[in-house]
Amino acid sequence: MSRVAAAIGRRNREAAGALVGYLPVGFPDLPTSIEAAVALVENGVDVLELGLPYSDPVMDGVVIQDATQRALANGFRLQHGFEAVHAIVERTGAPVLVMTYWNPVLRYGVDRFADDLAAAGGAGLITPDLIPDEAAGWLATSDRTGLDRVFLAAPTSTGTRLxxxxxxxxxxxxAVSTMGITGERADVARSARDLVERMRAVGSDSACVGIGISTGEHVREVLEYADGAIVGTALVRALADGGVAGVARTAAALAAGTLG
Incomplete structure (x- = not known):
């Protein structure tokens, strides 16, 4: 079984569900980003989503854009992503997914990227701008390497695409909770619950909701109907404002929402 699916399944048996935490690699610098990711796991995050900084992050809100642009300005290179994955997995044993737009993977080489990610101990990829209809090469490569592949479903997805x-x-x-870019919101959109219900109807047994989840109460609410809650902006802001200690406190507060 997928390590990610196993972790999510375990947390759904032990608690209300799983917490997936996002941070960009290289922000504010590479060593600190590794320490911050380790702190997430130590404070209740079940699955890590590590973002690769990219020059045109079309899905990301201002907080994450600023962080990734700072990482790029400080010299982030793709190889640093693999180094970070290896260091984090070695220290925590947690499943680590890499979130990346598809162009960097293409430029690096799909097979080469997959092989290097697997060698680093990574669990797979979240690919926000790659749809299943255009993913034949990635489907074959992920099958060969055993890496997970996480596709996005949106409130506007047709039944066939879903x-x-x-x-x-x-x-x-x-499951993208609402149309638009990432960011903190006062409430989780009702469309998230409706989307997960549609996903269940077509066979989903592992749906995680992201975008707009900012508090432990949001996590608790989402886990009433989903298998996992994904948090990014709140964690990135906490790291920017309070360093590793700040992001650890925020992770712990979010993780409290998994206890029901």
Whole structure:
């Protein structure tokens, strides 16, 4: 079984569900980003989502954009992503997914990227701008390497597209709570619950909701109907404002929401 799916399944048996935490590699610098990711695991995050900084982050809000642009300005290179994954997995044993837009993978070489990620101990990829209909090469490579592939489902997804995303995802399917970019919001959109219900209807047994989840109460609310809650912006802001100690405190507060 996928390490990600196993972790999510375990937390659904032990608690209300799983917490997936996002941080960008290289922010504010590479060593600190590794320490921050380790702190997430030590404070209740079950699955790590490490973002690769990219020059055109179309899905990311201002907080994450600023962090990734700072990482790039400080000299982030793709190889640093593999180094970070290896260091974090070695220290925590937690499943680590890499979130990346597809162009860097293409430029690096799909097979080469997958082999280097697997060698580093990574669990797979979240690919926000790669749809299943255009993913034949990645499907074959992820099958060869055993890496997870997490596709996105949105409130506007057609029934056919939704079914394909659910059928072809491995680890979990990423349910986008609302249309728009990432960021903290006062409430989780009702559309998230409706989307997960549609995903269940086409066979999803591992749906995690992301975008707009900012508090432990949000996590608790999402886990009433989803298998996992994904938090990014709140953690990135905490790291920017309070360093590793700040992001650890925020992770612990979010993780309290998994206890029901």
């Amino acid at each position: 079914r394909r995303a659910v059928e072809l995802s491995r680890g979990f399917t990423y």
